[in-house]
Amino acid sequence: MLVQARTLSGFKDRLPQEAIAKSELLKKIIDVFESFGFVPIETPHLEYADVLIKQGSDEIQKELYAFKDHGGRDVALRFDLTVPLARFVSQHRHCLTLPFKRYAVGNVFRGERAQRGRYREFTQCDFDFIGSKSIASDSEIIQIIAEIMKKLEVGKFKISINHRGILNGICEHLGIAQVNEALRIIDKLDKIGKEGVREELVKTLGLDFKQIEALLGFVSIKQEGDFEEFFASIAYLKDLNPTLQKAISDLEELGLILKNLDLNSCMISFSIARGLGYYTGIIYETTLEELPSLGSVCSGGRYDYLTQTFSKEALSGVGASVGLDRLLAGLEELGKMKIQKTKALILCIAMQKEQMSLVQKIAQDLRNHSIPSEVYPDSLKLSKILSYANSKQFSYAGIIGENEAQTGKITLKDLKTGEQETMDLAEVIKNCQKSQNH
């Protein structure tokens, strides 16, 4: 009886082309992390359930892949990389030097209802800066986001910045007690529009007309010109309460740094709320100008209670998460993704079995000159091998038959133009290197 080859609903395979694209993206992102001094850590996919559950929201508890292991322990697959980071920092506190700047790339699991474009297993790519309260660390996270977007050549992008203190201060000023609930509703502005938000604010929080209009007025404030102009225009807010004053002065300090760093894709917008109640300071989202419908491709902010589940020591963190799958989808939609079916440049072919060993040796010579080279392992009809070479989009085929073997030459076929020429190995190397440098 055969078993049906199938994946679970909400889980998927990555075929080579997609896996190559993902790993190219990740390589560039990790290079940026490392160029800023961030270091990698790894934590297990499986954790004690109580380690994960305490900090998770109710929704996450429902979505947790939890079970009993062989020893009867309650265990669960991680649903994000932040809770494991908190556990990691608390557990290894004695051997970490602060500030601790770590990145982590790994798969997380959420048993949510399967829907288009949402998976139950997906890759997160987080970077966090633990143990510094300085605005310089907030600005560095934003700087990294901008650098990643530049390196990934996503085209124009916008980093929208806000501060939880702005939203807290406004609610305080308007006498709205359930700040998190209000933020959750405001976060839906893009999805359900102003009318929908109004309705929900009345229904869920019982706000009155004046409160709602004032709240919607405040959250529609956003920077249009430069930072100075913007801060001048909202100077009056500082007088409303100390919470607003602190938040605005944080944003002013940040604005100055971002301006000095020429990060002119950053704009302050009071509508950014970020789903989680989790953040406590400056927060941000990143959208692609050519594809705003994609939503935020990199979001983050400052949080002051990272390790509170595990330790009495209060450690402040600031960090963000790159939406890898979203970025992949976006770049593909924008036609900005280089399609690669192999990393090898040339397919080396033996016309008869007798030349196979020679062909393997030539391919090794090419590799020793940093030219990635694949050998076709069988000697079949040339047309069949060339059709394989074309389907995998090699640039060249290097063909060795009896003649070539006797004369010590190689027939190099350019698979784009179809042209071919018989030459010695040194010339093949030269041709391949020229094409690599293009």
Add this chain to the structure above:
Amino acid sequence: MLVQARTLSGFKDRLPQEAIAKSELLKKIIDVFESFGFVPIETPHLEYADVLIKQGSDEIQKELYAFKDHGGRDVALRFDLTVPLARFVSQHRHCLTLPFKRYAVGNVFRGERAQRGRYREFTQCDFDFIGSKSIASDSEIIQIIAEIMKKLEVGKFKISINHRGILNGICEHLGIAQVNEALRIIDKLDKIGKEGVREELVKTLGLDFKQIEALLGFVSIKQEGDFEEFFASIAYLKDLNPTLQKAISDLEELGLILKNLDLNSCMISFSIARGLGYYTGIIYETTLEELPSLGSVCSGGRYDYLTQTFSKEALSGVGASVGLDRLLAGLEELGKMKIQKTKALILCIAMQKEQMSLVQKIAQDLRNHSIPSEVYPDSLKLSKILSYANSKQFSYAGIIGENEAQTGKITLKDLKTGEQETMDLAEVIKNCQKSQNH
């Protein structure tokens, strides 16, 4: 109530230094895979339990992390990357071009008894060549192993080669029916010695003295000199039965290719049995000459029934698995592992908060010259920051105080020698680049 920050028994975190070492190792290994035209794929960590269980041995079934998911499905964490490969190849057969050369790096889970150096979650690093029966593909896998060992600078190593047909043919000749069981016992030669193996062969298989002595005699045959000499010395085996004849002619063909490729770390040894009954052709193991006790760091072979659980199509495969954790441990034990605590070269320091923004700009300039540069986010006492710089083993500190800010200079401190000099940015870049090229 605080939750205790802890990992499950048999699971572990990787701190930055170890995570950096692992990723450096992986980068080199993947470069080799890709230089031979292997492409990456990804499969989920979680699969339908029946997909995983059918092919697994009894032992693996016991060790499987299996549970019911939210939809009541029987699911399990993968215990290797080979069964998912078989599922993948069967499921996506229509869009794969053969020969299909894939590599995969991923974590697998086995709930075995926790013991020193054995983990319940560990990383596998597999590469397989599907759909070619040519010995050229066997030799390529061995060539890749040799190339990886060279690139990882493990020192001298030995690839021991055998053929399942040799072991089958010998058992056939000696009238031993339970070949897999006999192989399993012979595989313990290193662990329990000849006496132990003798005893177990009597007890488990009821072999007689003559059979055992002949079997042990055969499996002690190994190549000492060159391939020709060796094959001449065992030519008589070809006449014993067709199974032996085929196996020896395969090995002869392989030996010729390996000789032409100058792969002189390869030696044939009839004692190599490889645990799994799974293999059907040429098999191999790799050991480090300076650390033989580590066991095999890269093993593999040919198998003819990869997809038999899922499909009637018979696809032949040949591949191997790099023992990443073992290699890491081995390189560390041999002192061949470069210890890195950060990938950044220089720590940029602002003496006062007023210089922070300038320091961030200078660090960005350095990064634009491919010099990975970290900024210390707070302005504390210099000695405290330098102690951080030393603990993370930066090469340089770039210090900006009031004087430097006014004169447009940077004080560059060499953290190894303690020397420091005030210079302009261009000179800092020159110094850093010089140190990168060392």
